[in-house]
Amino acid sequence: MTFEELPAAVVQTDSDVVAGFAHDEAQLVDRRLPLAVLSPRSTDEVVACLRAAASAGLAVVTRGAGTGLAGGANAPDGSVVLSTRRLDRIVAIDVEERLAVMQPGVVTADLRSAVADLGLFYPPDPGSVATSTIGGNVATNAGGMCCVKYGVTGDYVLGLEAVLADGRVMRTGRRTVKGVAGYGLTSLLVGSEGTLGVITEITLRLLPAPPPPATVVATFASLTDAGRAVERITGDGTDVSLLELLDATTLAAIDAHTGMGLAAEAMLLVQSDLPDPGPAIDSVQAACEAAGAVDVVVTTDADEGAQLLEARRQALPAMERLGDWLLDDVCVPRRSIVALVEGIAQVADDVGLTIGVFGHAGDGNMHPTIVFDRHDPDSLAAARRAFDAITALALELGGTVTGEHGVGRLKSGWLARELDPVALDVHRTVKAALDPHGRLNPGSVLS
Amino acid sequence: MTFEELPAAVVQTDSDVVAGFAHDEAQLVDRRLPLAVLSPRSTDEVVACLRAAASAGLAVVTRGAGTGLAGGANAPDGSVVLSTRRLDRIVAIDVEERLAVMQPGVVTADLRSAVADLGLFYPPDPGSVATSTIGGNVATNAGGMCCVKYGVTGDYVLGLEAVLADGRVMRTGRRTVKGVAGYGLTSLLVGSEGTLGVITEITLRLLPAPPPPATVVATFASLTDAGRAVERITGDGTDVSLLELLDATTLAAIDAHTGMGLAAEAMLLVQSDLPDPGPAIDSVQAACEAAGAVDVVVTTDADEGAQLLEARRQALPAMERLGDWLLDDVCVPRRSIVALVEGIAQVADDVGLTIGVFGHAGDGNMHPTIVFDRHDPDSLAAARRAFDAITALALELGGTVTGEHGVGRLKSGWLARELDPVALDVHRTVKAALDPHGRLNPGSVLS
Incomplete structure (x- = not known):
């Protein structure tokens, strides 16, 4: 099987088309042009594509919607991209x-x-x-x-x-x-x-399907207070279905973007989707108040809850308005969330960039979002320094370099730092056993 | 590193001692005597044990408490057993x-x-x-x-x-x-x-820690009725923390063993450990009644609930009293539980043995327990036929050959039937990549 033998509908080599499949949303990762985009319509056609790539000795980068943030879908030179867009049934x-x-x-x-x-x-x-x-x-x-x-x-x-x-x-x-x-x-x-x-x-x-959730939104005069509320909520084991934290930088950006009138050092958004969410919501409210919340709003109305969540949903769009953005992803033990967010504020000061932090406080999984100008070499270099400092901080705090976005090409070097040398070697052993010619997404995960 | 170089306290070769570590609780699996039992006290000593086994070219079978039911801890001839009993901190x-x-x-x-x-x-x-x-x-x-x-x-x-x-x-x-x-x-x-x-x-x-559970126990005039109750409870998505089914054979054995006065075609035991279990328990009760339960007992008292669960806890001891027992483990789609239990009753008839079925109906994971006499070749052969028929039935019903006990040596042949040939080959590839000399528990999982 060669590329020439694949159905014509499967293979696209027009450079304009190919450019649209060349990379995902990651920053700080090389972007190149693959040789072709393959869009198989069945498992059999995927088989044919992989056999053709094997015959031609080409690397294959599989791609979904290209929304990744770690460069896992960035095609290296001389590769082909396999798009799953037609396998949509x-x-x-x-x-x-x-x-x-x-x-x-x-x-x-x-x-x-x-x-x-x-x-x-x-x-x-x-x-x-x-x-x-x-x-x-x-x-x-x-x-x-x-x-x-x-x-x-x-x-x-x-x-x-x-x-x-x-x-x-x-x-x-x-x-x-x-x-x-x-x-x-x-x-x-x-x-x-x-x-x-x-x-x-x-x-x-x-x-x-769970019932519609009840919602609590609380603002705090300090990040530490919000962190204490998170500790109380997770420590109690209260059954919450959402527990998000927004820091002051993110809130200011959302306020500038939406005019929502947000001004706080930190905000928590919490939901419970229990059939009777009353006790859980009471417990969340009490935890926020005990931690010194400035303001606590509670609603059991699902639409109102969705409106209250809007601030969280506007976090990334608001940060995007400030410039190029690198939406990072680290995860630390829950007790280290405050230390992480404070450390990131220090990094922002050090490198002279805006970094908003928001994310899944209930899991310790935060998304520091670095704002920079990728066309300005100094700003780009500062973003890179911030990225490295944040990733190093997560490891120092006993965390991981990626909570949910993946390693891709962006963090393959950091994966090698996080893993112990034997585990890294076993990664390579498993990779070599399943893909002996290194044809599947080379350079991603393992550098 | 050789066995002679290991600390004397780690190595035992006395045949009486070794015999006590030679196998787990599985039936229908070969039992041999290993050459030695190694009981390391630290990770370093485990390393030394594995290096010694490598030098000597011996297989190593790791063993916890030996309670396994699939022969995964059965040591083949010429192997050493590595016991974790001293790694207990x-x-x-x-x-x-x-x-x-x-x-x-x-x-x-x-x-x-x-x-x-x-x-x-x-x-x-x-x-x-x-x-x-x-x-x-x-x-x-x-x-x-x-x-x-x-x-x-x-x-x-x-x-x-x-x-x-x-x-x-x-x-x-x-x-x-x-x-x-x-x-x-x-x-x-x-x-x-x-x-x-x-x-x-x-x-x-x-x-x-969740609150103490509330409990529902329901008896049914037919297995089909009980199966319909299971379907209702799981179909509703009621938040239950336990959902066990006992068939007539098992109930009769428990009754004979305990004099509990159990006589029913099927029994369901259900618990909910929600903070307010009322709605879930009401829903379970309604599901059982709608399915035609003969008798439904409900309690929110934890001690009373524990007493009601006693029938389930006596299932295996009761079956044990009837002879040698093979506690099997298969899992089917929930909708096929009734078909599985009825099919097993047919198998019991066909081979002329008692087979009680009980287990985790909420997961489709049942434990057919075959009673036989291992010293009687005919009975042993019948048990083997029953075991094969039940395992084949589980696969026919879209299930798996093991829901929670593992493959071990008992089911390695059946694993090869369950897996597709490529997946089986990838199992061998992974095994060869991580254990190229095949020294770790050879013959278990992969035959």
């Missing part, structure tokens, strides 16, 4: 067993809404939910605001079909709730960012 | 971050009670909880009655330390709630039954 939704089978190119929001129509719930809700694909979510093990209660994408993946580097089709996992037959190959593929195989079908576990 | 419990670090030989019940003393909860509760070890639970990805709400052991493993076949020490995972840095090596080791490395330290995520 929901194959089956089994209401009784609460599972769904789909191709990787299904947009996450579409899947969520298709199952919601049947009274079911697919929790993972990465920021890119409206445009990113289930395949990309699985490949990066994406998270979102749901994770404090519902975990990450990988927690919902029951089984996969994947095409290996040599073109063989492998099925992993099961359709039952439980099962321990054999090695965790499903989990090995989840989060492997296209370096071990091309995922062509996904079986997801679903939940019954 | 809880290293740390971090209340604030809700995690615990321990050596593999810690007894599961001890860990559960140590964290309970601090207001925390480690959910996994395999039937062997009082004697099995966390290391064994991780190696088999053990489950229990908690799984319907709380998932399996692997859902709680944040990170591991493991010694590889060549004696290198690898650390995987993290101490944060979230993290996607690198491949899922933690998940790869979980459930790998000692075939990929020897686990020497485990970091577990914990939960806040």
